[in-house]
Amino acid sequence: MTTRLTVREAFFDFCRSVGMTTVFGNPGSTELRMFRDFPDDFRYVLALQETVAVAAAAGHSLGTGGATLVSLHSAGGVGHSLGAVFNAYRDRVPVVIIAGQQSRAMLPTRPFLGADEPAQFPRPYVKWSRQPERAEDVPAALAEAYRVAMTHPRGPVFLSVPEDDWDRPAEPVPAREIRTDFTASPAALREVAAALDGAANPVIVVGAGVEDEGALPGVVELAERTGAPVWISPLSGRSGFPEDHPLFRGFLPPVRQHLSARLEGHDVILVLGAPVFTYHVHSEGRVIPEGARLFHFDCDPATTAWAPVGTSVLTTIDAGVSGLLELVAKADRPHPEPRERLAKPQATDPIDPALVVETLRERMPEDAVIVEECPSHRDLFHARLPITRSGGFLTTGSGALGWGLPVAVGRAVAGSGERIVCVIGDGSTMYSVQSLWTAAQHRVPMTVLVLNNHGYGAVKALGRRIELETVPGTDIHGIDFVALARSLGCDGRTVTRAADLDAAMAEGLAHEGPFVIDVRVAADDSALYAPEAR
Ligand SMILES: O=C(O)C(=O)c1ccccc1
Numbered sequence: 304m305t306t307r308l309t310v311r312e313a314f315f316d317f318c319r320s321v322g323m324t325t326v327f328g329n330p331g332s333t334e335l336r337m338f339r340d341f342p343d344d345f346r347y348v349l350a351l352q353e354t355v356a357v358a359a360a361a362g363h364s365l366g367t368g369g370a371t372l373v374s375l376h377s378a379g380g381v382g383h384s385l386g387a388v389f390n391a392y393r394d395r396v397p398v399v400i401i402a403g404q405q406s407r408a409m410l411p412t413r414p415f416l417g418a419d420e421p422a423q424f425p426r427p428y429v430k431w432s433r434q435p436e437r438a439e440d441v442p443a444a445l446a447e448a449y450r451v452a453m454t455h456p457r458g459p460v461f462l463s464v465p466e467d468d469w470d471r472p473a474e475p476v477p478a479r480e481i482r483t484d485f486t487a488s489p490a491a492l493r494e495v496a497a498a499l500d501g502a503a504n505p506v507i508v509v510g511a512g513v514e515d516e517g518a519l520p521g522v523v524e525l526a527e528r529t530g531a532p533v534w535i536s537p538l539s540g541r542s543g544f545p546e547d548h549p550l551f552r553g554f555l556p557p558v559r560q561h562l563s564a565r566l567e568g569h570d571v572i573l574v575l576g577a578p579v580f581t582y583h584v585h586s587e588g589r590v591i592p593e594g595a596r597l598f599h600f601d602c603d604p605a606t607t608a609w610a611p612v613g614t615s616v617l618t619t620i621d622a623g624v625s626g627l628l629e630l631v632a633k634a635d636r637p638h639p640e641p642r643e644r645l646a647k648p649q650a651t652d653p654i655d656p657a658l659v660v661e662t663l664r665e666r667m668p669e670d671a672v673i674v675e676e677c678p679s680h681r682d683l684f685h686a687r688l689p690i691t692r693s694g695g696f697l698t699t700g701s702g703a704l705g706w707g708l709p710v711a712v713g714r715a716v717a718g719s720g721e722r723i724v725c726v727i728g729d730g731s732t733m734y735s736v737q738s739l740w741t742a743a744q745h746r747v748p749m750t751v752l753v754l755n756n757h758g759y760g761a762v763k764a765l766g767r768r769i770e771l772e773t774v775p776g777t778d779i780h781g782i783d784f785v786a787l788a789r790s791l792g793c794d795g796r797t798v799t800r801a802a803d804l805d806a807a808m809a810e811g812l813a814h815e816g817p818f819v820i821d822v823r824v825a826a827d828d829s830a831l832y833a834p835e836a837r
Pocket residue numbers: 678702703704761762765
């Protein structure tokens with residue numbers, strides 16, 4: 304005989320069985336029956352806007368390595384969240400989004416708050432999207448959604464639940480497992496191994512898949528075995544290689560012509576867990592140097608299908624790299640010249656953003672996790688602050704701003720006391736500044752370092768690239784970030800003089816709970832991705 308439960312009981316039982324007991328959300332009347340007898344072992348983390356809920360859940364997921372549950376309110380709430388859903392999809396972060404829907408009985412008369420075609424709304428930026436036909440199907444649909452989210456390539460899924468479903472009877476979801484790692488045929492791996500063994504000058508390009516799929520140790524071993532230098536793929540949302548390793552070369556630019564120039568001289572290119580390639584602005588030219596052969600490991604059939612060159616091998620990265628390590632011979636190649644260490648800039652006013660990054664580097668605890676969303680300063684950040692361990696760096700690989708601050712909060716909620724440092728622009732901060740309230744409520748160990756250049760600096764810099772002297776709508780003045788942070792429950796400090804920077808950094812990094820440092824930095828007048836810069 305099967306046990307009869309309510310939809311709600313079967314739903315929470317399943318969540319518990321897979322460890323999804325933290326719910327990020329923003330509630331409304333269409334979710335009220337879900338909250339009846341809300342279980343004591345579940346934690347509801349309130350976000351004051353839905354982009355914050357989804358991005359914080361993504362940060363939590365990145366911290367735990369599992370899927371995280373998000374509860375949104377009907378059509379309007381889902382609409383607010385979509386920028387973050389886009390990033391979660393492109394960045395392959397498994398978030399299980401449930402959204403309230405009006406009672407089934409009311410749907411024919413287009414009720415207040417009701418969602419028309421709810422499953423369509425978040426598409427195409429979810430892997431799976433449903434409103435079950437019957438109330439009793441909700442728990443099994445949740446289980447299916449969870450499994451889809453956690454199967455490589457991972458990503459967000461969406462389940463719309465009508466309000467009157469939660470009290471209806473349902474059956475428990477049977478426990479089962481899916482083993483999600485997979486690798487290519489031995490013949491495909493032999494082909495890649497033979498190419499590496501026969502290469503005169505191989506190179507490896509790593510992407511977010513390396514860390515997301517737990518492949519970093521294997522990738523380091525493969526680089527050392529082959530002696531191949533390693534680049535990080537353009538705009539990668541993670542690091543992917545210890546940036547202090549002698550084989551580490553740097554970050555590929557997201558411009559076809561410049562990227563190809565960086566790979567000049569290599570005859571075999573192995574891309575691991577990155578698209579081939581992510582560009583930000585268009586340039587003509589070759590994807591890879593003439594005569595070079597490219598091999599590409601990725602778990603996503605779609606990503607391998609649109610890659611314009613090379614041989615793609617469908618595999619999860621750890622499994623594929625482990626397979627290669629069984630086959631590839633040790634090569635004796637000299638290590639490349641060590642990368643030049645940039646000198647610390649002078650303490651001048653207005654403050655050089657490079658000085659801020661150097662000061663952070665000196666003061667940052669070893670186990671700190673950096674969450675970055677400062678497009679204007681990303682290159683100098685990468686040049687001056689090497690990330691040396693897996694999970695130490697998180698950003699968006701897909702570009703929708705307003706992600707970094709809530710991701711930092713969610714990552715901190717998932718953490719065990721390590722400092723989360725969110726290095727963020729003033730423009731980025733304002734998309735989802737409500738995140739600070741959630742950070743304050745949970746007293747998370749988070750330091751927000753606002754590199755405040757009073758505007759959308761990256762957009763200005765991209766404008767200069769195409770000879771635009773000014774771009775309308777790119778100046779932001781008159782925001783007091785510390786006053787704003789205080790009103791949301793966070794402490795903070797404004798820094799306008801280089802002489803005050805070190806003390807503020809020390810205070811902000813040691814502060815118990817969240818702390819905002821608003822550093823007024825000198826505006827830059829370089830052009831992003833300019834030909835002469837690369
Ligand atoms: O190009 C843009 O408009 C933009 O929003 C952006 C996002 C991330 C990095 C640089 C620019």
